[in-house]
Ligand SMILES: NC(=O)C1=CN([C@@H]2O[C@H](COP(=O)(O)OP(=O)(O)OC[C@H]3O[C@@H](n4cnc5c(N)ncnc54)[C@H](OP(=O)(O)O)[C@@H]3O)[C@@H](O)[C@H]2O)C=CC1
């Protein structure tokens with residue numbers, strides 16, 4: 001028997017997940033989507049052959065509900081859903097900050113809830129998704145969540161107490177790398193390179209460094225030291241990064257992201 005999965009609030013993350021599931025072999029006929037705007041629902045139907053439904057229909061029909069609305073919209077969505085979610089439905093939240101208890105308090109007693117923080121590289125099947133069980137989620141529920149999010153990249157189980165930190169590191173993580181590429185491209189302009197050339201050099205350097213980090217098994221310090229020749233160019237750049245407190249800035253930035261994730265916990269701020 002096929003298992004139906006519904007993505008509720010199919011925006012950027014919901015669509016990234018949906019498209020990855022289809023690339024990984026899920027049958028579009030087993031995938032339901034909900035959207036706030038009818039034209040968005042039709043866009044998803046046209047693009048993927050999935051079936052748009054209302055939130056209550058999704059709750060009644062699908063075996064697994066994946067909620068991918070913004071944290072601030074989660075309370076409203078749950079008000080709409082709660083009367084229609086039968087006991088035993090697996091509910092997966094993809095929202096930043098909101099704890100599994102938030103869902104457990106609003107849904108039928110005993111509802112299994114799994115919290116997942118993924119990231120936008122899901123669009124290219126290179127996501128990092130961290131997965132935590134709520135009170136009533138079993139090993140089988142976690143395995144099912146891993147199967148779904150495994151379609152778009154790596155998964156890792158973490159205690160829910162680490163979710164806000166993971167949101168700061170990997171949920172928001174791609175943005176920091178994009179920001180770095182943007183800033184380094186600006187440096188290329190300052191040094192007199194055309195923007196498109198600077199962009200190409202930086203992007204390929206980023207890809208090369210990322211593959212080495214993933215595949216070499218070497219510590220990042222060793223990889224960085226291999227680039228840093230005595231009395232060479234790199235050490236002069238590193239000294240400036242240290243002088244400008246870039247390491248401390250990154251630590252403070254990720255701490256701020258973690259704190260904001262904690263603030264989102266209520267779903268209405
Ligand atoms: N963007 C990212 O990098 C990441 C985001 N997340 C989390 O994923 C979630 C979604 O983020 P993102 O995809 O960026 O946001 P989007 O705004 O792109 O997607 C949310 C979608 O939900 C729709 N929506 C809101 N309320 C309802 C409702 N009641 N019924 C049906 N649809 C509804 C919105 O409709 P409308 O278009 O009309 O507003 C929108 O399309 C957030 O909780 C975020 O914390 C997690 C990891 C990474």
Ligand SMILES: O=C(O)[C@@H]1CCC=N1
Nearest residue numbers: 096167170171172173
């Ligand atoms: O910025 C945000 O709140 C979301 C969650 C993680 C990445 N984007």
